[in-house]
Amino acid sequence: MNSADVLIGIRDLKVDFRLDRTTVTQAVKGISFDIPVNSTVALVGESGSGKSVTALAILGLLPKENSTVPSGSRILYGGRNLLALAPRELQKLRGADISMIFQEPMSSLNPVFTIGFQLTEVLTRHLGMTGRQARVRALDLLREVGIPEPETKIEAYPFQLSGGQQQRAMIAIAIACEPKLLIADEPTTALDVTIQKQILELIAALQKRLRMSVLFITHDLALVGEIADYVVVMREGEIKEQGSVEQIFEAPRDPYTRALLLCRPQLERRPRRLPVIDDFMKPGPVAAGALEERSRGLRGDEEIILEVRRLGKSFYSRVGLFGRREFKAVNDVSFKLARGKTLGIVGESGSGKTTVALTLLRLRGESSGEALFDGKDLLSIPQKELMPYKRRIQIVFQNPYASLNPRFTIGQLLMEPLQVHGIGASESERRDTVYRLLEEVGLPEVSFFKYPHEFSGGQRQRIAIARCLTMKPDVLICDEAVSALDVSIQAQVLNLLQDLQDEHHMSYIFISHDLAVVKYMADQVMVMNEGKVVEVANSDDIYRNPQHPYTKKLLSSIPQGWRGARAR
Amino acid sequence: MPVTATASPALAADAVEPGRSLWQDAWARLRRNRMAVIGGVVLIVLTALSLLGPLFLAYSYEEQNLALGAAPPSAAHLLGTDKLGRDQLARLFFGGRVSLLVGLAATSVSLTIGVLWGSIAGYAGGKLDAVMMRIVDILYALPFTIFVILLMTVFGRNFILLFVAIGAVEWLTMARIVRGQVLALKRQEFIEAAVALGLRKSRIVLRHVVPNVLGPVMVYTTLTIPAVMLLEAFLSFLGLGVQPPMSSWGLLIKEGAEQMEEAPWLLIYPAAVFAATLFSLNFLGDGLRDALDVRASKD
Numbered sequence: 058m059n060s061a062d063v064l065i066g067i068r069d070l071k072v073d074f075r076l077d078r079t080t081v082t083q084a085v086k087g088i089s090f091d092i093p094v095n096s097t098v099a100l101v102g103e104s105g106s107g108k109s110v111t112a113l114a115i116l117g118l119l120p121k122e123n124s125t126v127p128s129g130s131r132i133l134y135g136g137r138n139l140l141a142l143a144p145r146e147l148q149k150l151r152g153a154d155i156s157m158i159f160q161e162p163m164s165s166l167n168p169v170f171t172i173g174f175q176l177t178e179v180l181t182r183h184l185g186m187t188g189r190q191a192r193v194r195a196l197d198l199l200r201e202v203g204i205p206e207p208e209t210k211i212e213a214y215p216f217q218l219s220g221g222q223q224q225r226a227m228i229a230i231a232i233a234c235e236p237k238l239l240i241a242d243e244p245t246t247a248l249d250v251t252i253q254k255q256i257l258e259l260i261a262a263l264q265k266r267l268r269m270s271v272l273f274i275t276h277d278l279a280l281v282g283e284i285a286d287y288v289v290v291m292r293e294g295e296i297k298e299q300g301s302v303e304q305i306f307e308a309p310r311d312p313y314t315r316a317l318l319l320c321r322p323q324l325e326r327r328p329r330r331l332p333v334i335d336d337f338m339k340p341g342p343v344a345a346g347a348l349e350e351r352s353r354g355l356r357g358d359e360e361i362i363l364e365v366r367r368l369g370k371s372f373y374s375r376v377g378l379f380g381r382r383e384f385k386a387v388n389d390v391s392f393k394l395a396r397g398k399t400l401g402i403v404g405e406s407g408s409g410k411t412t413v414a415l416t417l418l419r420l421r422g423e424s425s426g427e428a429l430f431d432g433k434d435l436l437s438i439p440q441k442e443l444m445p446y447k448r449r450i451q452i453v454f455q456n457p458y459a460s461l462n463p464r465f466t467i468g469q470l471l472m473e474p475l476q477v478h479g480i481g482a483s484e485s486e487r488r489d490t491v492y493r494l495l496e497e498v499g500l501p502e503v504s505f506f507k508y509p510h511e512f513s514g515g516q517r518q519r520i521a522i523a524r525c526l527t528m529k530p531d532v533l534i535c536d537e538a539v540s541a542l543d544v545s546i547q548a549q550v551l552n553l554l555q556d557l558q559d560e561h562h563m564s565y566i567f568i569s570h571d572l573a574v575v576k577y578m579a580d581q582v583m584v585m586n587e588g589k590v591v592e593v594a595n596s597d598d599i600y601r602n603p604q605h606p607y608t609k610k611l612l613s614s615i616p617q618g619w620r621g622a623r624a625r
Numbered sequence: 626m627p628v629t630a631t632a633s634p635a636l637a638a639d640a641v642e643p644g645r646s647l648w649q650d651a652w653a654r655l656r657r658n659r660m661a662v663i664g665g666v667v668l669i670v671l672t673a674l675s676l677l678g679p680l681f682l683a684y685s686y687e688e689q690n691l692a693l694g695a696a697p698p699s700a701a702h703l704l705g706t707d708k709l710g711r712d713q714l715a716r717l718f719f720g721g722r723v724s725l726l727v728g729l730a731a732t733s734v735s736l737t738i739g740v741l742w743g744s745i746a747g748y749a750g751g752k753l754d755a756v757m758m759r760i761v762d763i764l765y766a767l768p769f770t771i772f773v774i775l776l777m778t779v780f781g782r783n784f785i786l787l788f789v790a791i792g793a794v795e796w797l798t799m800a801r802i803v804r805g806q807v808l809a810l811k812r813q814e815f816i817e818a819a820v821a822l823g824l825r826k827s828r829i830v831l832r833h834v835v836p837n838v839l840g841p842v843m844v845y846t847t848l849t850i851p852a853v854m855l856l857e858a859f860l861s862f863l864g865l866g867v868q869p870p871m872s873s874w875g876l877l878i879k880e881g882a883e884q885m886e887e888a889p890w891l892l893i894y895p896a897a898v899f900a901a902t903l904f905s906l907n908f909l910g911d912g913l914r915d916a917l918d919v920r921a922s923k924d
Contacts, residue, residue, distance in 0.1 A: 418821050447822070460817075
C-alpha cells in the first residue's frame with residue numbers, strides 16, 4: 058500500500074492497564090495495522106481482545122489514572138504521532154478530524170438537551186458557525202442520516218426518539234464536521250436486526266459519499282462482510298490475522314478466524330454439535346458431531362406438554378386523574394409445545410416475546426387466556442397449589458451477571474431450590490446432586506465454594522442452567538440466554554443445551570432476536586410482532602419459505618457475510 | 626502504613642480463579658485505603674481507652690476537690706481539673722463510654738427498624754408501601770427538639786430516653802435509603818429467578834434482598850454514628866441529655882465552652898477527641914463505600 062493512501066498508521070501499539078498495585082495486564086500487545094483513506098476497516102474480536110482499547114488510544118481517550126502506553130508505540134496521522142500530541146491539540150482533532158459513535162445511543166446522548174442543541178454545539182465549536190448557519194446545517198445533517206421530519210425532531214429530546222433514530226442522531230453529530238475517520242464501536246449491538254441493517258447501510262452510504270474512512274469495531278465477524286474493505290481480527294491483545302475482506306472470508310489462514318466464522322450457527326447447515334474455538338486451535342480433526350447434520354421439525358403427532366390458548370397480557374398507564382390507557386403487550390397468543398422439542402420465539406424488542414414467558418411463569422400478575430400444562434391451567438391455579446408446577450417450568454435469563462445473587466456461593470445457589478422444594482432426603486444427598494449437576498454443565502467441583510463474580514459470563518450461564526436442572530423441569534424457557542455471550546462461548550452453551558435436551562427430553566421455549574441461533578435450535582418457530590403471533594411453522598420451512606411480509610423483512614435483515622453480500 | 630498482605634493474584638490460565646468472596650475482596654480493598662485504616666485504628670484505641678482507662682486512674686469521674694478548683698494540666702491531673710476539681714481525664718474517659726454507647730445503641734435501633742421497614746415497604750410495593758412510607762413522612766415532619774422536650778416532660782429526664790428519642794428519628798432516613806435500594810434490586814433478574822424457583826416472600830426478602838442492600842446500609846451506618854453523637858452533644862448542650870455529675874463528650878464541650886477563656890484545657894481536649902472520632906468515622910465510612918462498590922470488583 059502506498060503511504061499516501063494511509064490515513065492512520067498504527068505501529069507497535071501497546072497499552073498496559075494497572076489493575077491494582079501488583080498486577081499489570083497488557084490489553085494491547087504490540088499491534089500494527091493501517092487505516093487506508095476512503096475505506097472501511099473492521100476490527101473484530103471477542104470481549105477482552107483489546108479492540109475498544111485500540112479505538113480509545115486513537116482518540117487519546119485512555120483513562121490516565123491506570124493506563125500507560127510505552128514510548129515505542131506510535132499512531133501516525135498526517136505525519137504526526139497522535140500519542141505524543143498535547144491534550145489541547147488532540148481535543149482539536151477529536152470531533153473534527155476523528156469522531157466516534159458508541160454502542161448505546163441512549164447513554165451517549167445527553168438526556169437533558171435537545172438533539173438540535175447537541176448537534177449545533179459541535180458545529181459552532183469546531184466550524185465556528187453562527188447559530189443560524191448551524192441550524193440550517195443541522196437540519197441538512199438530520200435529513201442526511203434519514204431522520205423523518207427533521208424540523209420537528211430537531212427540537213426533540215433523546216428519549217422522544219426510537220433507538221434507531223437515536224443512533225442516527227448520534228451519527229449525525231459524529232459526521233457534522235465531515236471527519237476523515239469515523240470510529241464506530243459496536244454501533245448496532247444494542248439494536249434490533251431490522252434497525253441494525255438500516256444503520257449498517259447508512260454508515261456504508263455515508264462512507265462513500267463523504268469519502269471518509271470508517272473503523273468499524275464489532276464482535277460479530279458475519280456483520281462486517283457486507284461493509285468492510287479490510288478486516289483485522291484481534292484476540293487477547295494481539296492481531297491474529299489481517300487482510301482484505303475477500304481473503305478473510307474466502308481463505309482465512311488463522312485457525313481463530315476460521316473458528317469465528319464457523320462457531321456461529323449458520324442458516325444453511327445444522328450440525329449436530331457446533332464447533333467451538335478449541336476444535337480449531339488444537340491439531341487434529343474437528344470434533345465429531347460438527348460434521349453430522351441434525352434434523353429438526355415436528356411431524357405433528359408428538360405429545361403436547363404445554364398448550365397456550367389465547368394468552369393476553371395488558372399493562373395500564375394512567376391518563377389524567379381517573380382514566381387509564383391499555384397497552385396490549387401480548388394479544389391473543391396461542392401455541393403448543395411438544396415434549397422434548399424446542400419452540401423458538403423471534404421478534405424485535407417490544408414484540409412481547411419475553412412477556413409471554415414471564416406471564417407463563419406467573420411473574421407478571423394478572424393475565425387472560427389459558428395455559429394447559431398436564432391438564433391444569435397454569436394461569437388460574439391458586440398461588441398455594443402452584444408450587445409443584447413452578448418446579449416443572451424453569452427459566453434462564455439473558456444477563457448472566459444479574460441472574461445470580463452475588464452474595465451466595467455457587468453451592469448455596471444450587472442447594473437452595475433443592476431445600477425449598479424438599480428434594481433429596483438429606484443435605485449430603487443434595488450436595489451430591491449439586492456436584493453431579495456441576496459436572497454435567499462442565500464446571501469443576503471447586504466451583505461449589507466460589508462466588509458468581511469469579512466466573513466468566515459463559516460459566517455463569519452454565520450455573521444458571523444447572524440451577525434450573527436441580528428441579529428436573531419438563532419445560533425450560535431460555536430468554537435470550539446466549540445473547541450476551543461471545544460467539545465462541547455461545548457455541549459452547551448451545552451445545553450444552555442440546556446435550557441436555559437429548560439426555561433429559563426437556564422441552565425448550567427458546568426466545569431470541571438472533572434468527573440464525575433460533576433456526577439452529579428450534580423445531581418450530583413462532584414469529585411475534587407487536588404482541589401478536591405473525592407466523593408459526595417448522596423452522597426449516599419458515600426460513601425457506603416465509604409466508605408473512607414481516608417474517609420476510611426479518612429474514613432479509615440477517616447479516617449474510619461476505620458471500621451473501623456478493624450474491625445480492 | 627498498613628501492610629497489604631494480598632497474595633499476588635496468580636493469573637491462572639485455568640478458567641476458574643481461587644475463591645474470594647465479595648466481602649473478602651472488600652476487606653482487602655479497605656485495608657489498602659490508608660485513611661480508612663487509620664480511622665479504624667483511632668476508633669479502636671478511643672473505645673479501649675474509654676472502657677479500660679478509668680481502671681488505671683487514681684480519680685473517679687465524680688470525685689470533687691473543691692480546694693483545687695479549675696487547675697491546668699499537671700503531673701497529678703494530666704488534663705487538668707474542672708471548676709469543681711474533678712479530674713478531666715477521668716471525665717473524658719467516662720464521657721467516651723456514654724457518647725460511644727449512645728452512638729452504637731441509637732444507631733442499632735435505627736438500623737434494625739430502618740432496614741426491616743424499608744425492605745418490607747420496598748419489596749411489597751403497592752398500598753402497603755404507600756402507607757408505610759406516609760408514616761415515615763409524618764414522623765419526619767415532627768420537629769426533633771419539640772419531640773425530645775415532649776418526651777422529657779412526660780417521662781422525666783432519663784438516660785434511656787436519649788436512645789429512644791435519637792433512634793426514633795434516625796431510622797427514618799435509613800428506611801428511605803433501604804426502600805430505594807430495594808426498589809432497584811427488585812427488578813434484578815436474580816430476584817425474579819428466586820420467584821421463578823418458587824421461594825417464599827419472607828425468604829426472598831431475608832436471604833436475597835437484605836444481604837444485597839447491606840453495602841449501602843453499612844456505609845450509611847458509619848455516617849449515622851457521628852450524627853447520633855452530635856445529636857447527643859446537642860441535647861446535652863441544651864441541658865436535655867446527660868446531666869452532671871455524669872459526663873459525655875457533648876456535655877464536657879458545653880462546660881468547657883462556658884469557661885474557655887479562664888480554663889481553655891476544659892474545651893480543647895474533649896473537642897479534640899470528639900473531632901478525632903467524627904473524622905475517623907467519616908474516613909472509615911468513605912473507605913467502606915469504596916470497598917463495597919461492586920463496580921470495583923473483578924468483572
